[in-house]
Amino acid sequence: MSFLLRQPIVRLWLFLSYSSAVLFSPTIIHWGIYGIFLLLLSFIENISMKRMAHSLRSFIMFLPIMISIYLIISLLFSHSSLREMMVEIGWVVLKFSLVMAIMNVYSFGKYSGNVFDALRSIWVKMNKPWRKVEDGFLFLEMTLRFYPSFQRDWNRYNEIQKALGLKNHDSKFQQWKKTANQMPGMIMLHLQKADDIAQAMYLRGYGKQIPRGVAHSVTFNGLHLLVIIFISIAFISFHSLATI
Numbered sequence: 001m002s003f004l005l006r007q008p009i010v011r012l013w014l015f016l017s018y019s020s021a022v023l024f025s026p027t028i029i030h031w032g033i034y035g036i037f038l039l040l041l042s043f044i045e046n047i048s049m050k051r052m053a054h055s056l057r058s059f060i061m062f063l064p065i066m067i068s069i070y071l072i073i074s075l076l077f078s079h080s081s082l083r084e085m086m087v088e089i090g091w092v093v094l095k096f097s098l099v100m101a102i103m104n105v106y107s108f109g110k111y112s113g114n115v116f117d118a119l120r121s122i123w124v125k126m127n128k129p130w131r132k133v134e135d136g137f138l139f140l141e142m143t144l145r146f147y148p149s150f151q152r153d154w155n156r157y158n159e160i161q162k163a164l165g166l167k168n169h170d171s172k173f174q175q176w177k178k179t180a181n182q183m184p185g186m187i188m189l190h191l192q193k194a195d196d197i198a199q200a201m202y203l204r205g206y207g208k209q210i211p212r213g214v215a216h217s218v219t220f221n222g223l224h225l226l227v228i229i230f231i232s233i234a235f236i237s238f239h240s241l242a243t244i
Contacts, residue, residue, distance in 0.1 A: 008118040009220055013228045015106040019099045021235045030239070031094060038101060045109045055104040056097060063093065116141050118218035120211075129210045142194060150190050157186070 022034050042052065067089055074085050120137055206212075 007220070007224055007227075008114040008218060010224050010227050010231075011106070011109070012115050014231050015102060017231050017235045019102050021239055022098050022102065023095055024239065025095070031098060033238075034098060038098065038105065041102075041105050045105055047105055047108050051108065052101055052104060055108075056100060059097065059100055067093075114216070114218055116144075117214055117216055118220060120214050121217045122220055124211050124214055124217075127211065131207060131210055134207070134210055134212060142197070146190055146194060149193075150186065153190075154186065157182075 018034070018037070022031070025031055025034065042049070070089060071085060074080060078085070080088075116137060123133065123137070
């Protein structure tokens with residue numbers, strides 16, 4: 001299992017296959033078994049249930065709004081009874097809660113951050129002079145790098161507000177309204193940072209050597225490919241056998 005969790009591409013495939021299997025699982029027996037597997041993965045990753053529950057807090061907070069919208073649309077355009085609608089909502093909430101928990105386990109894991117290094121390592125071995133692919137890798141890497149930076153700056157801003165004694169006693173709606181007014185300025189600040197980084201990369205000769213090298217190369221061989229095939233067959237077989 002440690003082998004699966006340490007190779008970034010194999011690890012990503014495992015969790016994507018797992019999430020897809022949950023979404024297409026037809027019975028509650030499937031979900032029960034997948035839930036046990038989630039607990040096993042959480043134990044292996046050393047992720048506490050408290051942290052898992054905290055990560056789902058935002059999803060749970062917006063459930064009433066999502067359920068209300070679904071009920072209104074269903075009542076207007078569907079002939080199903082209220083009981084059937086509630087059962088459908090229950091299944092959907094269970095599925096998406098489990099999928100979000102699975103992907104949170106993936107994101108909390110310490111081996112999740114090297115996926116692009118692994119993909120670029122394969123790309124470098126192919127030795128194809130395709131600039132568009134390099135630009136695509138760069139775009140995705142910069143996007144994923146700036147989101148945590150944006151989140152960190154936003155949390156720091158809120159901490160400064162509290163340290164200055166500017167505690168917010170407004171309602172949730174008023175807080176959201178203030179956030180909407182403050183967000184554009186912070187986004188523009190990070191866009192300026194991205195522009196500075198792009199200018200620095202251009203001055204350092206970005207694009208003159210395609211494909212670029214990888215600072216920390218990640219190995220991907222035939223054994224890893226066999227593991228990916230085994231994961232796919234395992235989930236498909238379990239889904240088919242349990243359905244029969």
